[in-house]
Amino acid sequence: MFGILCFGDSITFGRGETPSYGWCGRLKEFFEAKDKYHAVYNLGIPGNTSQDLLQRFDIECKARIKLKRPSDQYIILIAMGSNDCKWDGMPEQKNPRMKEETFRKNMRTLLKKAKSYPAQLGCIGLPPVDETRTLPYEETSFTNKRVAFFNKIVKECCSKEKVLFLDMFKKMHKRKYTLFLEDGVHPNKAGYDFMYSQIKTWLENVKNFPLVSD
16 A cells, blocks of 8 residues: 545645646546555645644544555645635735744644654645735735745745655746636646646655656
């Protein structure tokens, strides 16, 4: 058994495509085709914050991480922060969905919890947003300044806990990332294609993250 647990929010879930497929669905299609005992679990829930993930994290892991054979291996991937970093209302109202230090504490706790399981661990950073469509976004708002700041928090937490980090914000920012977004926040097909390619390459080439290549 080789299982990959993908934790996150609507971007992990695949919102932005119909049906919701996303980078996790692409990883599932590729990886599970390699062996009948391979499994990719999409544990993304739209709207989830780091606080929400903390409440369900142990239940999800205990239900799936079962070492029955010496060859059994697992990877835990955490892609969290997009809902934490948004503002309720407009930025000038200064009503954050999640305070920076609360998010930092939550991420440190999540990483410590994840490290208690017999699994490899990595974090995927936040993707940028298209501010022409996220100010406002429904009854909330997003700015890239705040997305970048929360992405930095994830990166710093990973560094302190010695956890591998994929800087999706940086990788997408180097491209015409606004063309990758369906509604300003969620990726479209091209966006998920890009995210998947980056995640797959990362998993194939980072030490201790074995992934069967093409």
